[in-house]
Amino acid sequence: MNDFAALLDRLAYEPRRNAKLRLLQDFFASTPDPERGWALAAMTGGLTFREAKPALIRGLVEERVDPVLFSLSHNYVGDLAETTALIWPGPNEGAASLGPREEDRDALGSTRMGGDAPGLGHNRPPLSVPTLAEVVETLATTPKRELPRHLAGWLDALDETGRWALLKLVTGNLRVGVSARLAKTAIGALGGHEADAVEEVWHGLKPPYPALFAWVEGRGERPESRNPAPFRPPMLSHPIEEEADLDALDPEAFSAEWKWDGIRVQLAGGRDGEGRQVGKIYSRTGEDITDAFPDLAEAITFDGALDGELLILREGRVQSFNVLQQRLNRKAVTGKLLEAFPAHVRAYDVLAAEGTDLRPRPFAERRPLLEALVRGLDHARIDLSPLVPFSTWAEVAAARADPASVGAGADADAIEGVMLKRRTSAYLPGRPKGPWWKWKRAPHVVDAVMMYAQRGHGKRSSFYSDYTFGCWREGEAGDELVPVGKAYHGFTDAELSRLDRFVRNNTVKRFGPVREVTHGHAAGLVLEIAFEGVQRSTRHKSGVAMRFPRVSRIRWDKPPAEADRVEVLERILARGEREIAPGADREATE
Amino acid sequence: MPQSASDLLTLTREGLYCPLGRFHVDPVRPVERALITHGHADHARAGHGRVLATGQTLRIMATRYGEDFCRTREEARLGARMPIGDVTVFFAPAGHVLGSAQIAIERGGQRIVVSGDYKRAPDPTCLPFEVVPCDVFITEATFGLPVFRHPDTRGEVRKLLESVALFPERAHIVGAYALGKAQRVMALLREEGWDRPIHLHGAMERLTELYKQEGVPLGETPKVVAADRKTLHGAIVLCPPSSIQDVWSRKFPDPVTAFASGWMRVRARARQKGVELPLVISDHSDWPDLCRTILETGAEEVWVTHGQEDALVHWCGSRGIRAKPLHLLGYGDDGEAEPDPDASPASEEASS
Numbered sequence: 001m002n003d004f005a006a007l008l009d010r011l012a013y014e015p016r017r018n019a020k021l022r023l024l025q026d027f028f029a030s031t032p033d034p035e036r037g038w039a040l041a042a043m044t045g046g047l048t049f050r051e052a053k054p055a056l057i058r059g060l061v062e063e064r065v066d067p068v069l070f071s072l073s074h075n076y077v078g079d080l081a082e083t084t085a086l087i088w089p090g091p092n093e094g095a096a097s098l099g100p101r102e103e104d105r106d107a108l109g110s111t112r113m114g115g116d117a118p119g120l121g122h123n124r125p126p127l128s129v130p131t132l133a134e135v136v137e138t139l140a141t142t143p144k145r146e147l148p149r150h151l152a153g154w155l156d157a158l159d160e161t162g163r164w165a166l167l168k169l170v171t172g173n174l175r176v177g178v179s180a181r182l183a184k185t186a187i188g189a190l191g192g193h194e195a196d197a198v199e200e201v202w203h204g205l206k207p208p209y210p211a212l213f214a215w216v217e218g219r220g221e222r223p224e225s226r227n228p229a230p231f232r233p234p235m236l237s238h239p240i241e242e243e244a245d246l247d248a249l250d251p252e253a254f255s256a257e258w259k260w261d262g263i264r265v266q267l268a269g270g271r272d273g274e275g276r277q278v279g280k281i282y283s284r285t286g287e288d289i290t291d292a293f294p295d296l297a298e299a300i301t302f303d304g305a306l307d308g309e310l311l312i313l314r315e316g317r318v319q320s321f322n323v324l325q326q327r328l329n330r331k332a333v334t335g336k337l338l339e340a341f342p343a344h345v346r347a348y349d350v351l352a353a354e355g356t357d358l359r360p361r362p363f364a365e366r367r368p369l370l371e372a373l374v375r376g377l378d379h380a381r382i383d384l385s386p387l388v389p390f391s392t393w394a395e396v397a398a399a400r401a402d403p404a405s406v407g408a409g410a411d412a413d414a415i416e417g418v419m420l421k422r423r424t425s426a427y428l429p430g431r432p433k434g435p436w437w438k439w440k441r442a443p444h445v446v447d448a449v450m451m452y453a454q455r456g457h458g459k460r461s462s463f464y465s466d467y468t469f470g471c472w473r474e475g476e477a478g479d480e481l482v483p484v485g486k487a488y489h490g491f492t493d494a495e496l497s498r499l500d501r502f503v504r505n506n507t508v509k510r511f512g513p514v515r516e517v518t519h520g521h522a523a524g525l526v527l528e529i530a531f532e533g534v535q536r537s538t539r540h541k542s543g544v545a546m547r548f549p550r551v552s553r554i555r556w557d558k559p560p561a562e563a564d565r566v567e568v569l570e571r572i573l574a575r576g577e578r579e580i581a582p583g584a585d586r587e588a589t590e
Numbered sequence: 591m592p593q594s595a596s597d598l599l600t601l602t603r604e605g606l607y608c609p610l611g612r613f614h615v616d617p618v619r620p621v622e623r624a625l626i627t628h629g630h631a632d633h634a635r636a637g638h639g640r641v642l643a644t645g646q647t648l649r650i651m652a653t654r655y656g657e658d659f660c661r662t663r664e665e666a667r668l669g670a671r672m673p674i675g676d677v678t679v680f681f682a683p684a685g686h687v688l689g690s691a692q693i694a695i696e697r698g699g700q701r702i703v704v705s706g707d708y709k710r711a712p713d714p715t716c717l718p719f720e721v722v723p724c725d726v727f728i729t730e731a732t733f734g735l736p737v738f739r740h741p742d743t744r745g746e747v748r749k750l751l752e753s754v755a756l757f758p759e760r761a762h763i764v765g766a767y768a769l770g771k772a773q774r775v776m777a778l779l780r781e782e783g784w785d786r787p788i789h790l791h792g793a794m795e796r797l798t799e800l801y802k803q804e805g806v807p808l809g810e811t812p813k814v815v816a817a818d819r820k821t822l823h824g825a826i827v828l829c830p831p832s833s834i835q836d837v838w839s840r841k842f843p844d845p846v847t848a849f850a851s852g853w854m855r856v857r858a859r860a861r862q863k864g865v866e867l868p869l870v871i872s873d874h875s876d877w878p879d880l881c882r883t884i885l886e887t888g889a890e891e892v893w894v895t896h897g898q899e900d901a902l903v904h905w906c907g908s909r910g911i912r913a914k915p916l917h918l919l920g921y922g923d924d925g926e927a928e929p930d931p932d933a934s935p936a937s938e939e940a941s942s
Contacts, residue, residue, distance in 0.1 A: 069904065073901070
């Protein structure tokens with residue numbers, strides 16, 4: 001457990017992906033089974049046990065520490081698990097400095113093993129540090145009433161970092177900035193495999209994954225996925241930056257379709273050992289999200305896998321991303337939610353069908369198979385993403401500029417561009433360069449005024465690189481700037497260095513790592529911000545927030561008084577929301 | 591009639607004042623006569639008339655402020671009793687940094703000890719703390735909360751060396767206060783077997799040189815030459831805390847940012863500073879040592895100068911020891927004596 005804790009501790013402070021990867025690889029290579037397998041499960045969300053409640057932990061601490069001192073400490077540190085980890089008396093620390101006093105402690109009926117701290121030269125055997133395996137297995141099997149005793153024993157035996165990791169683990173708050181994907185990348189690297197190869201076998205495996213480690217270390221066979229509905233890593237596209245990029249491509253070699261503004265999902269279906277139909281919905285990273293979409297899961301009556309976009313449809317019309325977001329944001333999946341936000345999938349590829357892996361086949365062959373499968377399903381929740389006919393790139397450009405003109409009709413607002421797919425290309429996991437291109441619609445732009453700046457992270461940690469910007473609005477005392485978003489990319493290193501200088505030279509106030517910069521009618525800096533859309537926000541004073549905002553130009557020349565008004569954003573928002581009906585629904589979900 | 595403690599020592603605008611001896615202790619403004627516990631800038635300021643301190647502290651002050659930092663220097667030998675006015679004074683080691691001392695003030699069988707900043711943990715660069723039994727003990731409380739329990743420094747230094755082993759191509763930039771902490775980290779690295787050069791930011795050079803002259807072996811400590819920064823793969827580089835976030839540190843090869851401070855025990859503090867490798871190494875007493883020291887002095891009364899006073903005052907109360915916070919202003923705010931990193935971003939940056 002201490003090794004795992006040390007890893008988590010280090011990961012929690014490490015901002016760089018490659019350094020995280022190195023730390024993970026080092027840990028997996030040097031830690032024996034089953035400890036590393038349980039660690040992998042903990043980082044990929046593969047552990048299930050009854051979580052400990054904060055009140056239980058607080059109770060344990062207050063038996064050992066004066067509640068006043070604990071409360072002062074908790075206020076200072078701010079995090080219960082961390083405060084507890086730091087304040088928990090070590091094996092050689094007496095009650096002398098922590099209180100409560102001796103007589104109070106006896107009255108409290110301490111659960112502490114052993115009583116008073118021994119000085120040097122005591123004869124008590126050392127407490128044994130639990131392994132992660134022991135912790136996980138105990139948590140899964142132990143009755144609730146015995147949890148405090150186990151927890152106290154472990155806390156006594158672990159060091160501070162170990163206690164912190166344990167408490168984060170048992171309270172279900174283990175967030176260390178490592179994605180499941182990154183952990184799998186590290187595992188694959190142990191044996192020179194790509195993360196996708198790990199992904200392929202992943203869903204048939206159970207913690208602590210002995211077969212997986214045996215395989216990557218060359219000691220065992222490749223594990224067979226017994227999951228009847230496994231995840232298959234998706235194929236991703238590269239962006240077309242400008243129309244001229246297309247000149248290098250032959251229009252005859254490509255097929256075009258709309259790029260839908262939803263979330264990428266994979267529907268996988270199959271029959272298990274007993275012949276029962278299993279349907280799974282996976283996110284693009286392989287996360288199993290079936291439980292969040294029961295309305296869609298029932299539509300998976302086929303054997304195979306479809307690649308498509310999850311969208312909300314009402315009366316046959318695709319709703320904007322704003323509407324989808326309202327369903328995604330909800331934790332509890334209620335009947336009311338299912339009714340108000342019906343989930344659909346617009347399918348655009350087929351990866352497997354009736355036991356055959358179709359990914360090696362060219363797109364031109366997969367497409368008719370997809371059309372046949374979707375037609376055969378005949379389910380209202382799954383339809384086909386239509387092809388966009390064209391013969392020249394100019395026609396594709398026209399379709400991208402105005403989807404409604406090429407048959408997108410009422411769905412045009414949910415289209416964020418066009419996809420170009422090479423007809424001869426197999427379905428290749430990852431982001432191969434060449435076969436798939438995405439050509440997004442031109443973004444919205446506004447001119448906004450920089451209001452606050454914050455230091456960046458990693459390589460940018462010495463620069464003020466995160467900017468909060470605002471637009472004008474009528475306030476009580478005339479026009480005022482209100483924040484509408486935050487951006488931290490879109491500029492070159494040379495521009496960043498100039499922006500950083502501007503921030504340092506124009507600071508009016510400091511709040512910890514944040515600086516407020518001059519912003520008024522005459523003085524201040526205008527940033528042209530590009531963004532994909534607008535949604536409602538309770539966080540911003542303006543009530544609106546942008547999607548994917550980035551700095552598209554720095555307007556050193558423009559006076560702040562000429563920056564845009566919040567109303568410009570509100571109009572974009574209104575356009576995105578007009579599909580919502582009835583209006584009362586939206587109020588209820590906010 | 592026995593005098594009360596406040597006859598021996600009172601609080602003035604300048605700081606603690608002994609009316610019977612007509613001197614201040616660690617005054618924050620220029621005064622006629624100052625007794626100085628140690629060389630950190632918040633305790634040792636320039637511009638006093640006469641300054642009484644240990645020889646090492648006087649030399650630290652001269653190094654920092656120039657030879658004319660006061661009108662008259664008076665050297666205190668540790669343990670030697672000196673009559674000043676109507677009181678007797680002596681200095682005893684405090685274990686905080688090179689030359690640091692506690693100051694005991696006596697009259698008529700009563701003794702007050704002003705500890706200054708102190709620690710009990712071993713430090714190869716200065717004399718260890720000595721317990722001086724007293725009636726009134728004046729203590730700091732920089733880390734006066736039970737969450738502050740400093741780990742063994744060896745483990746922290748090993749963390750640094752393990753990181754260098756794992757990332758041999760990256761420079762490790764260690765923020766450390768220029769007086770005391772930096773030299774302690776160097777000495778600890780040498781104890782753990784690091785025999786390669788330890789590279790120094792220019793701001794640490796003179797004090798490190800002084801430590802060497804005072805007989806503290808620190809090995810080879812070259813100053814970083816700006817042009818060479820990009821070649822220092824796998825090097826350990828020490829710089830003032832304000833420089834770890836500075837453009838200066840970005841010129842090193844893919845730097846790992848470390849910071850040696852007691853504050854690094856709290857994750858949020860480390861993250862706010864953008865620290866990737868927190869090293870919990872402090873020159874102040876942690877909570878158990880604050881408590882232990884109070885008990886060992888046998889003091890009936892405790893005054894708490896600066897830091898997290900509330901918890902320590904509460905703890906004294908629960909042990910039947912009279913205690914009060916002094917709410918002294920002016921200490922712990924110069925970016926050197928481990929100020930709370932949240933408290934004064936402006937002054938911390940002023941030194942960068």
